[in-house]
Amino acid sequence: MGSIEANGKSYETDEEGYLADLNSWDKDVAEVMANIDDCELTDNHWEVINFLREYYEEYQIAPAVRVLTKAIGKKLGKDKGNSKYLYELFPYGPAKQACKYAGLPKPTGCV
């Protein structure tokens, strides 16, 4: 267990830095998590983060990377629905890293 400070608020995390409580998420903590990884969140990052939050809201799971890639392609176009684009945005792995910033648990089956 650990915690992250953002904008004067404290957020509880698990040992890998994922938020303990999905409902405590806000944009500030996403920014701080990204800063820790030396990553600056652009609109393109937010598109994926928001997509993941919507996906979780609907299906109650974080999608596997293959599923994420395909779904992004369908929603945002083929130029974004490919692993090259997603890995450029999230070099630590699109599902893992983007899910973390989105406040979701680590995707099922991810090690």
Place this chain on the structure above:
Amino acid sequence: MPEESKKFMYINRKAPYGTIYAWESLEVVLIGAAFEQDVSLAFMDDGVYQLTKGQDTTGIGMKNFSPTYSALGDYEVTKIYVDKESLEERGLSLDDLQHLVWEDEDEDWAEKDSIRLVSRTEMADILAGQDILFNF
């Protein structure tokens, strides 16, 4: 799909809550789907309750994971066999189940039904045609 892919079937026989089997099965299916095998699911006995619409778990303090079945199509799990007699014995019909679909990328994302109602005899033939069976 690779030529050497095996036919995996996950058999679900228990009610969704009360034991961990239903959720564990679903998690294993989602993990296994990443390995691009030929995956199908079977629901029989009380397992048919797993697919019912309108589940509400607020009274038992468990996560309602029924929305996750709708994600199976995204994981390319497109064959969900439901034992017709098990439904009938419980006074249920196809209308009581969630409408699960998958989208066919080759046909401009046309939606297709995932659930196939089968008789016990048909189910026996389907089971006999599998390489690997997982019982939950």
